[in-house]
Amino acid sequence: MMTSSIDEFSENGAEPAVDIEHLRVIRGKRPALHDLSVRISRGTITGLLGPSGCGKTTLMRCIVGTQIVAGGSVTVLGEPAGSAALRRRLGYMPQFPAMYDDLRVIDNVRYFAALYGAEEAAAEEAIDAVGLGDHRSAYCANLSGGQRTRVSLACALVTNPDLLVLDEPTVGLDPVLRVDLWERFRHLARRGTTLLVSSHVMDEAENCEDLLLMRDGHLLSHCTPTKLREETGCTSLEDAFLSVIRHTTAPAAG
Amino acid sequence: MILLVPVLVISLMYFMFSDVPVRPGHPSPFNTACLILLGLFPLFVMFLITSITMQRERASGTLERILTTPLRRLDLLVAYGSAFSLAAALQASLACLVSFWLLGFQTAGSPVWVFVIAVINAVLGVGLGLLASAFARTEFQAVQFMPVFIVPQLLLCGIIVPRAQMPGWLEWISNAMPASYALEALQQVDAHAELTDIAVRDMVVVLAFALAALALAAATLRRRTP
Numbered sequence: 001m002m003t004s005s006i007d008e009f010s011e012n013g014a015e016p017a018v019d020i021e022h023l024r025v026i027r028g029k030r031p032a033l034h035d036l037s038v039r040i041s042r043g044t045i046t047g048l049l050g051p052s053g054c055g056k057t058t059l060m061r062c063i064v065g066t067q068i069v070a071g072g073s074v075t076v077l078g079e080p081a082g083s084a085a086l087r088r089r090l091g092y093m094p095q096f097p098a099m100y101d102d103l104r105v106i107d108n109v110r111y112f113a114a115l116y117g118a119e120e121a122a123a124e125e126a127i128d129a130v131g132l133g134d135h136r137s138a139y140c141a142n143l144s145g146g147q148r149t150r151v152s153l154a155c156a157l158v159t160n161p162d163l164l165v166l167d168e169p170t171v172g173l174d175p176v177l178r179v180d181l182w183e184r185f186r187h188l189a190r191r192g193t194t195l196l197v198s199s200h201v202m203d204e205a206e207n208c209e210d211l212l213l214m215r216d217g218h219l220l221s222h223c224t225p226t227k228l229r230e231e232t233g234c235t236s237l238e239d240a241f242l243s244v245i246r247h248t249t250a251p252a253a254g
Numbered sequence: 255m256i257l258l259v260p261v262l263v264i265s266l267m268y269f270m271f272s273d274v275p276v277r278p279g280h281p282s283p284f285n286t287a288c289l290i291l292l293g294l295f296p297l298f299v300m301f302l303i304t305s306i307t308m309q310r311e312r313a314s315g316t317l318e319r320i321l322t323t324p325l326r327r328l329d330l331l332v333a334y335g336s337a338f339s340l341a342a343a344l345q346a347s348l349a350c351l352v353s354f355w356l357l358g359f360q361t362a363g364s365p366v367w368v369f370v371i372a373v374i375n376a377v378l379g380v381g382l383g384l385l386a387s388a389f390a391r392t393e394f395q396a397v398q399f400m401p402v403f404i405v406p407q408l409l410l411c412g413i414i415v416p417r418a419q420m421p422g423w424l425e426w427i428s429n430a431m432p433a434s435y436a437l438e439a440l441q442q443v444d445a446h447a448e449l450t451d452i453a454v455r456d457m458v459v460v461l462a463f464a465l466a467a468l469a470l471a472a473a474t475l476r477r478r479t480p
Contacts, residue, residue, distance in 0.1 A: 027480055064322045068478045082477060084324075092322045098315030115323040159323075 015078055017042040017163055017194035018063055023072035025058050025217075032058045033217045035072070040196060040210070045189045047208030048198040049241065055217040056198040057095050060165050063196070064092045077162055088116060091161035095168055097152035101141035105132055108140060109154050116159040126158035129184055131177055146172035153181075163194045170204065182207045202238040213241055220244050256303070256341055260295045260349040264288055268357045281444075288359045290413055292349055292368055293440040296342045296376035297433065298404055302397070304338055304383025309396040312387070321477045331472050335380050342376030363443035367453070371443065374460050375436050381467030388474035407433035412441075432463035 061067035065082020074081035271284035353359035390396035410428035439456035
């Protein structure tokens with residue numbers, strides 16, 4: 001497994017944002033995560049990539065503390081995952097947009113802002129950041145799929161957390177908005193927020209400083225996009241990922 | 255709708271019974287029916303609304319999302335409990351107002367106690383609804399819990415057959431159901447001008463059941479799920 005993350009290049013002594021050791025999760029009698037260990041540094045944008053069903057969402061749920069864990073430890077920002085102290089510092093966007101359809105966009109975002117003690121203005125700002133300024137009074141039931149994704153993202157952004165866990169935030173979004181959002185993610189990272197963003201579109205990996213490649217509950221690789229290209233000798237990240245899979249599933253030959 | 259439906263149903267009953275002859279010395283059938291409706295309507299309506307709402311939260315993923323926020327589980331349940339109880343109180347006040355003033359409903363005891371009992375029953379409905387939603391996986395199932403949680407109570411609490419006249423084992427079962435105490439409290443208020451000890455005891459029992467249901471619902475609300 002390739003491990004040459006930016007960890008090695010950053011200052012030592014800084015506690016990782018997420019420290020996972022030997023994590024095992026079993027869902028529906030089948031193992032979803034096999035003995036997974038990984039460290040995610042603070043203030044970085046880490047991409048969690050892999051095909052559907054590889055365990056990205058399960059891993060994210062372990063980090064935010066809503067997944068029953070069979071073994072191993074998950075420490076987030078120095079505290080055990082799921083502890084009360086952590087919840088104020090964590091923002092989470094689940095894979096399927098979870099919001100109240102009977103309420104308007106602005107009501108939903110304000111609700112999450114209130115839960116975290118953020119100010120009113122933060123809700124407006126979050127809605128503008130995702131480009132839904134025109135729809136702030138629309139009922140969520142009437143929104144398109146991409147718009148609902150954006151509302152869900154706004155609900156996570158409004159909380160101004162230290163760690164943002166976003167499960168497929170750019171699904172169904174047009175390229176223009178995608179560029180804007182990644183710029184915003186970079187801005188947040190520069191200010192010190194740690195971001196963990198999952199996707200199954202390999203092109204998005206370009207935007208990440210660090211990449212976690214997963215398949216079938218295993219962590220195949222943890223390195224920067226540049227390093228990934230170098231080590232697989234591929235120019236496109238999609239090819240690089242396929243190459244990694246081939247190497248790890250081929251029988252060990254010396 | 256939640257405010258108007260009980261009023262409309264009680265009014266409908268009024269008109270249904272308006273031509274039925276009243277036996278001298280007995281309370282009018284409308285009076286008996288109205289008493290039961292005023293007191294027990296809040297129980298079913300709140301049960302249904304609460305269990306379906308909580309089920310929607312689970313199904314839409316908002317419950318899991320909310321549990322990742324700083325909100326405590328107790329806060330969530332108390333919030334739901336109080337919001338629904340407030341709605342139920344409004345519903346009960348409107349229904350009581352209409353029944354006592356417009357439809358000529360009468361009780362020996364004060365209408366205030368009928369209102370209080372109605373609200374307590376609503377709180378019970380909320381508690382049972384929160385508990386039932388823990389077991390339902392879909393809204394369809396949540397609705398079907400009504401026959402399981404509510405109908406046996408209806409049948410055995412004394413509306414159809416007085417509890418004392420039921421076979422021993424059925425009477426024993428009905429003693430374990432909160433609706434029996436709720437009905438008895440209502441009947442006490444109906445029959446006596448002063449608030450009797452039995453009525454007070456019954457109200458306390460129903461409240462205790464409601465709080466126990468809420469506590470059990472809190473225990474079933476887990477942050478971590480498979």
